Amino acid sequence: MSMVRMIVGGVDTHADVHVAAAIDANGGIVGVESFPADQAGFEALFGWLVSHGEVARVGVEGTGSWGVGLSRFLHDLEITVVEVDRPNRQTRRRVGKSDPTDAVSAARAALSGTATVTPKRRNGPVEQMRILLIARRSARQQRIQTLNQLRHVIFTGPEPVRARFKDRYKTGLVSEVAKLRPRNGSDPILYTTLVTMRGLARRIEMLNTEVRDLDRMLTELVNDTAPSLVALYGAGVDTAASLLVTAGDNPDRIGTEASWAHLCGVTPIPASSGRTTRYRLNRGGDRQADAALYRIVLTRMSSDPRTRDYVQRRRAEGLSNREIMRCLKRYVARETFKHLPSTT
Numbered sequence: 001m002s003m004v005r006m007i008v009g010g011v012d013t014h015a016d017v018h019v020a021a022a023i024d025a026n027g028g029i030v031g032v033e034s035f036p037a038d039q040a041g042f043e044a045l046f047g048w049l050v051s052h053g054e055v056a057r058v059g060v061e062g063t064g065s066w067g068v069g070l071s072r073f074l075h076d077l078e079i080t081v082v083e084v085d086r087p088n089r090q091t092r093r094r095v096g097k098s099d100p101t102d103a104v105s106a107a108r109a110a111l112s113g114t115a116t117v118t119p120k121r122r123n124g125p126v127e128q129m130r131i132l133l134i135a136r137r138s139a140r141q142q143r144i145q146t147l148n149q150l151r152h153v154i155f156t157g158p159e160p161v162r163a164r165f166k167d168r169y170k171t172g173l174v175s176e177v178a179k180l181r182p183r184n185g186s187d188p189i190l191y192t193t194l195v196t197m198r199g200l201a202r203r204i205e206m207l208n209t210e211v212r213d214l215d216r217m218l219t220e221l222v223n224d225t226a227p228s229l230v231a232l233y234g235a236g237v238d239t240a241a242s243l244l245v246t247a248g249d250n251p252d253r254i255g256t257e258a259s260w261a262h263l264c265g266v267t268p269i270p271a272s273s274g275r276t277t278r279y280r281l282n283r284g285g286d287r288q289a290d291a292a293l294y295r296i297v298l299t300r301m302s303s304d305p306r307t308r309d310y311v312q313r314r315r316a317e318g319l320s321n322r323e324i325m326r327c328l329k330r331y332v333a334r335e336t337f338k339h340l341p342s343t344t
Helices: 039-054 068-076 089-095 099-112 124-154 159-163 171-176 190-227 236-247 255-263 286-304 304-315 321-336
Strands: 006-012 016-025 029-036 054-061 081-082
Touching: 006 039, 006 099, 016 039, 016 099, 029 039, 029 099, 039 054, 039 068, 054 068, 054 099, 054 255, 068 081, 081 099, 099 171, 124 159, 124 171, 124 190, 124 236, 159 190, 171 190, 190 236, 236 255, 255 321, 286 304, 286 321, 304 321
Parallel strands: 006 054, 054 081
Antiparallel strands: 006 016, 016 029
């Protein structure tokens, strides 16, 4: 009776073509092939892997970008997918750089256990939140930029404009300017300024409406997905959504709260050598999650009695505000981990 050969796959992903490699249990190269980066190509790639033996797992480079479609396809087939980082510079300097080489490296990383991270599924409500947050951040940034432009036009505009709107920078400015009806009279500069101001104000109103619509959709998704997370002190809808996006639609891939804290970039990194024992600041992790924890800590430091007592005690021990916030972010990461959907 013949034994079924075990195969491990590796894929170097690109916008148009994915390069796949198949290796055996000993790391020997079985084959390398290119496939289109579309549904038909995904099916052909999987069929090619299966033709060489039983697929144990597939290492995919770029599961959050060019490889997201292939990762979804393999997940639907219940194939184990691991996320593979690009080869380090030392390895590339030694063996060179090519798509087949990267595909083989991805397969060997999956075989050896060097790559162990389970990628996000990106197939549920958290993926919807991620998409909404992209549009929301963009709309808010554009709104701030447009409002600054409107204020600058007023500040540098003709004297009638300056006199009328100089005290309206904070209240009622946008709504009043949006209702302007400029008339083309003897002063072309004044007319052009008023038309431009009205256009900017109406753009701000449109962005305000867009942000409100996005907030409504985001609130419904967060409340349905993790109501206990958004109920935490200092965790609003935007903050909770950022944390959920970091966790993904399959937060069970995060085994411990220490792993979650490391993913959020709030765990100190050992930097000891010889007789010196020290830790350095973790500058890795998901920066949006780190910012979300920062906002929670900032809110609690200003209004939560328990946190304010902790801050006073740590200040008495000689810690700076920055060091205290690092400690608090670690504690908040531990607390939020308990409220992720699959860990409750």
